[in-house]
Amino acid sequence: MVEPDPWGSFRDEAIAWTCEALHAAYGIAEEIDHLVEEPDAELADFAFPCHAFASQAQAAPADIAENLEDALPPTDEMTVRAEGPYLNFDVEPEALVTTTLDSVRERSAGYGELPERGSSVLVEHTSANPTGPLHVGRARNPLLADSIVRLLRAAGHHVVAEYYVNDMGRQAATLVWGAKNVDLRGDAYELDPDEAEAFSFDLLAQPRDAASKRVLDPGPDEAGKLDRLLVQYYQAANRALELHDQGRALPDRDPEDEIADLIQAFEADDEETATEFRQIVTWAMKGIRSSLEDANVHHDNVVFESELVLDGSVERVLADLRELDACQTEDGAEYLDMEQLGVDTDKPQMFITRGDGTTLYGTRDVAYHLDKLERADELVDVLGEDHKLHATEIQAALSALGIEVPLDVVFYNFVSLPEGSMSTRSGRVVYLDDLLEESRTRALAEVRERRGEELSEARMEEIADLVGPAALRFNVVSVQSEKPIEFSWEKALNFEGSTAPFVQYSHARTCGILEKAGLDPGQAPAGDLTALMHDSEIQLVRRLAQLPSLVRECADDRKVHPVTAYAVETAQDLNKFYRDCPVLEAGSPELREARLALVDATRQVLANALALLGIDAPESM
RNA sequence: GCGCCCGUGGCCAAGUCCGGAUAUGGCACCGGCCUCCUAAGCCGGUGAGCGCGGGUUCAAAUCCCGCCGGGCGCGCCA
Numbered sequence: 013m014v015e016p017d018p019w020g021s022f023r024d025e026a027i028a029w030t031c032e033a034l035h036a037a038y039g040i041a042e043e044i045d046h047l048v049e050e051p052d053a054e055l056a057d058f059a060f061p062c063h064a065f066a067s068q069a070q071a072a073p074a075d076i077a078e079n080l081e082d083a084l085p086p087t088d089e090m091t092v093r094a095e096g097p098y099l100n101f102d103v104e105p106e107a108l109v110t111t112t113l114d115s116v117r118e119r120s121a122g123y124g125e126l127p128e129r130g131s132s133v134l135v136e137h138t139s140a141n142p143t144g145p146l147h148v149g150r151a152r153n154p155l156l157a158d159s160i161v162r163l164l165r166a167a168g169h170h171v172v173a174e175y176y177v178n179d180m181g182r183q184a185a186t187l188v189w190g191a192k193n194v195d196l197r198g199d200a201y202e203l204d205p206d207e208a209e210a211f212s213f214d215l216l217a218q219p220r221d222a223a224s225k226r227v228l229d230p231g232p233d234e235a236g237k238l239d240r241l242l243v244q245y246y247q248a249a250n251r252a253l254e255l256h257d258q259g260r261a262l263p264d265r266d267p268e269d270e271i272a273d274l275i276q277a278f279e280a281d282d283e284e285t286a287t288e289f290r291q292i293v294t295w296a297m298k299g300i301r302s303s304l305e306d307a308n309v310h311h312d313n314v315v316f317e318s319e320l321v322l323d324g325s326v327e328r329v330l331a332d333l334r335e336l337d338a339c340q341t342e343d344g345a346e347y348l349d350m351e352q353l354g355v356d357t358d359k360p361q362m363f364i365t366r367g368d369g370t371t372l373y374g375t376r377d378v379a380y381h382l383d384k385l386e387r388a389d390e391l392v393d394v395l396g397e398d399h400k401l402h403a404t405e406i407q408a409a410l411s412a413l414g415i416e417v418p419l420d421v422v423f424y425n426f427v428s429l430p431e432g433s434m435s436t437r438s439g440r441v442v443y444l445d446d447l448l449e450e451s452r453t454r455a456l457a458e459v460r461e462r463r464g465e466e467l468s469e470a471r472m473e474e475i476a477d478l479v480g481p482a483a484l485r486f487n488v489v490s491v492q493s494e495k496p497i498e499f500s501w502e503k504a505l506n507f508e509g510s511t512a513p514f515v516q517y518s519h520a521r522t523c524g525i526l527e528k529a530g531l532d533p534g535q536a537p538a539g540d541l542t543a544l545m546h547d548s549e550i551q552l553v554r555r556l557a558q559l560p561s562l563v564r565e566c567a568d569d570r571k572v573h574p575v576t577a578y579a580v581e582t583a584q585d586l587n588k589f590y591r592d593c594p595v596l597e598a599g600s601p602e603l604r605e606a607r608l609a610l611v612d613a614t615r616q617v618l619a620n621a622l623a624l625l626g627i628d629a630p631e632s633m
Numbered sequence: 634g635c636g637c638c639c640g641u642g643g644c645c646a647a648g649u650c651c652g653g654a655u656a657u658g659g660c661a662c663c664g665g666c667c668u669c670c671u672a673a674g675c676c677g678g679u680g681a682g683c684g685c686g687g688g689u690u691c692a693a694a695u696c697c698c699g700c701c702g703g704g705c706g707c708g709c710c711a
Contacts (some may be wrong), residue, residue, distance in 0.1 A: 046651040061653050063691070073653095097652065141711065182710050344694060345709040358636055358707035366709040373711050397705055400637065402699090425638075425704070434703085458673070466671090479673085491646065496704055502660095503645075507673055509659040510646080517673045525670050567651085577647065580658075588675060596670050611670090633673075 016126065017560035018111045023048065025090065026058040026101040033083035038069040038076075053551060056100035057090075063097055073097030090185045105550050109541045112557040116613040120534055125561040126567075129168040134388035135161050137178040138304065138311070141423040142244025142296035146303045147441035148499055149390045149426040149434035150396070155488045155626075157394040158309040158425055159572040162624045164392075167567030172388060174313040175301075176380060179293040180321060181373050185274045187242060188292050188495045189267065190249030213632065239299025240443075243436060249400045250437045271370065279370050281322055289318065303444050307481055308626040309525060316378045320383060326371055329379040329413075333364055336412055343367055348409060355408040361517035362405045374402060379407045381417060392570060397494070422570050423516035424493035430500075442499060445549035452480035455513075459633065467632075475633045479513050482627040489625060490576035510580045512627055515618060522615035523631040525595050529608055533631070539605035548592040549610060552585040556617045563624070572625070579621040586614050 024420050027048050034040045049059045062076040069076050077094035079567035084092050089107045093100050114320050116123045137157030140150050161173045178184060202442040252270060255261035297314070304311070320326050333339055338352040344367040384391050395403060403421045410417050426433055434441040456476035463472065487504055491497055507513040526533055544553065544592050555578075595611055598604035619629040 047653095051654070055654065059654080063653065066691080096654070139711095178711060184711095186710095196665085239660080270683080300707080343709075347709080356636085360707095361709090363709050366708085370709090372709070377711095397638065399706095399711085401706055402711080423638080428704080462673070492639095495646085496639065498645095500645095506660075509673095511659090513673050517671080521671060521674085528670060573647080577658080583657085583674095590670075591675055594670070632671080 014115045015111050016115065016119065017564070018108070018557040019114050019554075020561045021109070021111070021267060021562070022090065022101075022103045022557075023050075023058055023561070026060075029084055029090075029092070030060045030080065030099065033080040037079045037083045038065065038071075040065060040068055045367060051137060053554065056095075056098070057554070060099040060101075061097060069150040077263075103554075104252070104543060105553075106542050108363070108550065108557060109544050109553050112553050113510075113541055113609055114538075116616055117536075117538055119151070120616055121455075121620065121623075123616060124515040124563050124624070125166045126560060126564055128169045130170075131390060131391060132170040132172070133164050133390045134172045134174060134384050135164065135174050135392040135394065136384065137161075137394035138300075138309070139178070139267070140300060141178050141181070142239075142267050142293045142300065143183050143187045143246040144296065144436050144496075145239040146300050146443055146444040147434050147436060148447055149428065149441070151307070151444045152424050152427050152488055153394055153396065154304055154309040155485050156422070156493055156572060156627050157305060159489055159575065159624060160392065160394065160422065160567075160570050161310075162461065162626060163563060163567040163570075163572060163575070169390075169567070170247055172312045174315060174384070175311045176377075177297060177314060177316045178373060179277055179289055179316045180275065180318045181497070182271065182275065184289060184293060185271045185278070186249045186253070187296070188274055188288055189271045190241055190245035190247075190252070191292055192288070193241065193267075193270075194245050194248040194252065205493070219397050224364055237299045237302060238295035239303075240445075242296050242299075247437060247439055257366045264322070271583070272370075275370050276368060278318065279321055286318075286322075290401060306448050307444065307485060308628075315380065315383075317373075317380065318375070320376055320379045321371065325383060326376050326379045329382065330364065330371065330375060332413055333375070333378070333409065338412060339364070344369075346414065348405075350408060353408050353412050355404060357408075358401060358403075361528070362409065365630065366407075368477045374405055374409070381406060381410060381419070385417060386414070389418065391417060392422060392426070393419065394422045397423045398426075399423070402466070407565060411415065420570060422493065425484050427488065427497045427499050430498060434499075440614060447504060448481050449483060449507055450501070451484045451529040452476050455480035455483065455507070457579055458507055458513075463633070471632075475630055478515060478628050478630045479633065481494040482512035482516060482622075482625075483507055485626060486515075486576055489572050492573050510576070510623075511631075512622070515579045515583045515622060516627070517633055518586050519615060519618040519622070519629040520631060520633045521590065522586065522611050522618065525611050526608065526615065527631075528596055531608065531612070534612065536608045537605055539603055541606050541609060543600070543603045544610060546589075546593055548585070548589040549607070552582075552589045552610065552614060555582050555585045559617055559621060577626050579625070580616065582614070582618055589614075608617045 027045055030044060030048065047060060047064060049061065050057065053058050062073040065076060066073050074097050077097060077099045080099050081092055081094040091102045091104065115498055119489055135157060138154040140146055161171050164171045213527055252261055256267050274285060278289050332350065334346065336348065338349045340347060340349055345363055346365045347361040347363040350360050363372055365371055381391065393403065400423060407417065407419065428434065429440065432440065456472060459472045459475050484504055490510065523533060526536065562574060566572060567573055593607060593608040595604065598607050622629050
């Protein structure tokens, strides 16, 4: 049985020894896990700063370090030395190399994965309103969350990724209203001259003309990617609402009322209305899911909020919420008094029904969380930071119902444009599709320039398909999720430095070496590894050893940016090794074999790290 | 106005949760490296003391307080 987590096992050992020595020398018995550091590689693998115990031990930190060193038995796994106030540990190269490379070889694609934890986690993510294509601002959600899902799976959880479709709210209703009432051909409507330019849509008294029919009953080839068409109806509907408010359009109608009527009819399960919503939402979702597939993001399950309303779940939750003392009424609408629930928020009232009796997003989301809870042990929601208040509200509502939900919410900041945040409604957006397409095109140009003479056109296109979307994904996900990102085409399409293409390229190099050695990936012989002694070799192995620990940390903290850093660092270490240590022309057959094993292991680790990011590793590029 | 998040070389990020050894990468810039396993690469160099001001501590980019700048929120929207 190989060690699944080489670095973690050495670290645990260093901690255990330090504890023992601390106890033996000073009678101190304390948890010191958090004190043990991993400083720069030249300094030590693990370090224990002794300052913390100076007063307890009644000794200078440097003396403590000396005493601890003396108290520790020598082993062939790790060396220990006192250096000033630090007790430094170095894993013996031989132990490091054999433990690590054996583990990688044995576990191959599973290297990095941790033992089953037996708990199930339901990760809800993306859940963008089905009103149009995914834009880059929101796309941070699926890109981030899909990697969190992969990390949790690697960490041994059973994970379900779910998309919650808000098909019954005002946004969806606005789109439906638009699809039924707006003609996008845009000629005859009378407006101020400057308005006409901004709003070139024709609002029709008659629903379902040619254009809206196209939405409600599209031809076979339009059904695939209808989100881009639909969003125009959504934008037009919003524009109509705005103009109507200003008294400049639809003087004898009230779009707002008509939208409210749609919601009421849907909640009352009016068949025709339900069909319209379902159809339009399904088309929008088809477009969104196809974009997600292009970005290699997967959901295991899609839940429509209307299901929860129509099957009575929301009604049952509502009944329970009404029982609460905190539930009060204002103008016929019901709300929960947050202060009474002991929650200090910006909004003291959490409305759970409208005056017309229809429910609100928050109410339905409470029901949805209860539903999720029946299907998993732990919940993770990935939400934009604009949902922070909403998240506290539903958690407050849930705990008011006496349900402690093991819910972890991961917030992210939006990707914005230099001129401000992206907005579907206004059309100030960069769509994910366009960016993916652009990235692919750019990648193809790059491959052609570099390898145009050697590779076939088909192969170059394959590579571009792997590299373009990967560059984008890597880029978005390499920044800590709570930091804002300002979008720039230049950065998004950069293929040098800390990027996916650099990591992929390094992976391709390992494959190139193996190929020249006549070996298939994963087939390097398990020879005598003790020949690996060069600093660059050891540093590379050290890096490989760390993947499982990284997975544990990232999965537990639900963060993915350290994985991108790790992938880049591994590639950098590989490139240094590549520079310093000839493989095919190594000095001896033993060394050559050992280096081939290291190359093969690195190939595997790079591929595994990229897999956590939803990125495929090409064998050549 | 109130609440939450962010503020690190010219630019972009890591490090901040759990305070410790000369602050780590990338882009850009300057200078080198393709008779040698793919130059989407490698080596060297210039450049920050971590928004500002206090405080705690043997020790602060990391903790506390105040301020400034940016984002988000404060809907019978989602």
